Amino acid sequence: MKLVILPGDGIGPEITAATVAVLEAASDRFGLGLALDHDLAGHASLARHGTTVRPALLEKVREADGLVLGPMATFEYPEAAQGGINPSMFFRKQLDLYANIRPARTYPGVAHPAVAPFDLVVVRENTEGFYADRNMESGGSEMLVTPDVCVSLRRITRGCCARIARAAFRLAATRRGRVHAVHKANVLKIGDGMFLEECRRAAADFPTVTLDEYIVDAMAAHLVRAPQKFDVIVTTNMFGDILSDLTAELSGSIGLGGSINSGARHAMAQAAHGSAPDIAGQDRANPFSLILSAAQLLDWHAARLGSGAFAQAARAIEQAVEAAVTGGQATADVGGRLGTAATGQAVAALVGGRRDAG
Known part of the structure; x- marks a missing residue:
């Protein structure tokens, strides 16, 4: 499975890095053979290419099996004519991602x-x-x-x-x-x-x-x-x-809800929340929403292929998030004691079958 990874703006690079760690652990444990192609969208792309989404990126995403999109600070973008294209809107429209699936559930130990x-x-x-x-x-x-x-x-x-x-x-x-x-x-x-x-x-x-x-x-x-x-x-x-x-x-926090945008041939994992620039770079952002969205992406791919391995990997990520939340291996906003990176590593360790994280 080939995934394009676009970290985005604000807290996007931090929660995307945590999500990548989890995906790599799932790939290793379940033999998924994930190939992650890292690229740019949003402010980083605007600075380098003069546009938040360049045409070549769309073709790359079309040729991949899925997209992981970090949060985007669209309110800061210039007009579309000056390169300020909303990446989320762009991919939803261009790839005909007609279904936005948003699970919400409570977790033991999290106040709601x-x-x-x-x-x-x-x-x-x-x-x-x-x-x-x-x-x-x-x-x-x-x-x-x-x-x-x-x-x-x-x-x-x-x-x-x-x-x-x-x-x-x-x-x-x-x-x-x-x-x-x-x-x-x-x-x-x-x-x-x-x-x-x-x-x-x-x-x-x-x-x-x-x-x-x-x-x-x-x-x-x-x-x-x-x-x-x-x-x-x-x-x-x-x-x-x-x-x-x-x-x-x-459920206790918008940071606990995954979100996938899916169509007949393409799907995009996307956190349910925004780019939170006020805490960007502070290792405080909750990565669970994007991690759970990535699990949904694996599950979508499993349904297309009829693959038990991808379905098992998706369940393992969801179970690892629940174990991390319940065990306090999470960020402070949901009652934990870890930073963004350590939370990602804790979930990755649980997905990989280890319980030595945190």
Whole structure:
């Protein structure tokens, strides 16, 4: 398996280095033969190449089996015309990474605001919706009509609704067999109505999976009140973006949630959080989100190949993260005593079958 590694900005290089240590340990233990191709995107690329993402990088990623993307400080980038391309948006759009899979769960020993332990996944449509930078062939879908009037357009297509619905049902069939479709069809009758139609159509093909439907504002309240009731939540782009951050924080920290962006032929592991420039270079950043995202990437590759080794490696990383968190071999934000690098080494040692880390 060939992976392109793009460390990104802020804390990105630190958490990416920790993730690479874990991937190398998994490769050694399970015989994965990982080939890691390190390159640049973001500020480092802008300084060297005059653009945050150069065209040759896209071709390199297309030829690889997966991409690990560190956090990007997009708020600091110049306009796209001056080379300030959002790498996350760019790869999601160019590679048609239509499914953003965001697990959220509580861990023993980590304080969390949820009323009970929970384990759920948000399946978010990733290529259209209210995102003005990715739902038009050219130009943006947010327009300033007058100095005081803005119009924002949302694109919803039946094909995109159908494929994200089916992705959610396939996932739920491997878990607890429940899909919760989140919408606002009481107001957005056509677009969200289409989304619900496709969820119901998918449900007919998965008779062992139960479908529930929730209006998005009610779902937010239910998640705060009883997140343990939910299994796989599927929704449109903007709603999924919001609910996945909510569920991550309910687990105790957004740094404990993985995130993969996947399509039919490509996938990108990406931390659920930002570049945190205020703690960059201080060896304080929590690397677990990117590590867990890398595990999801291995699992995605396992499903494509039917490979038990890659699936075992993914489970080993997830179990190692749980053991590290529970044992205090983690950063301070989740109750541990280690820095970023030592946390990565601790997880790598656990993945490799050793318990001498920390």
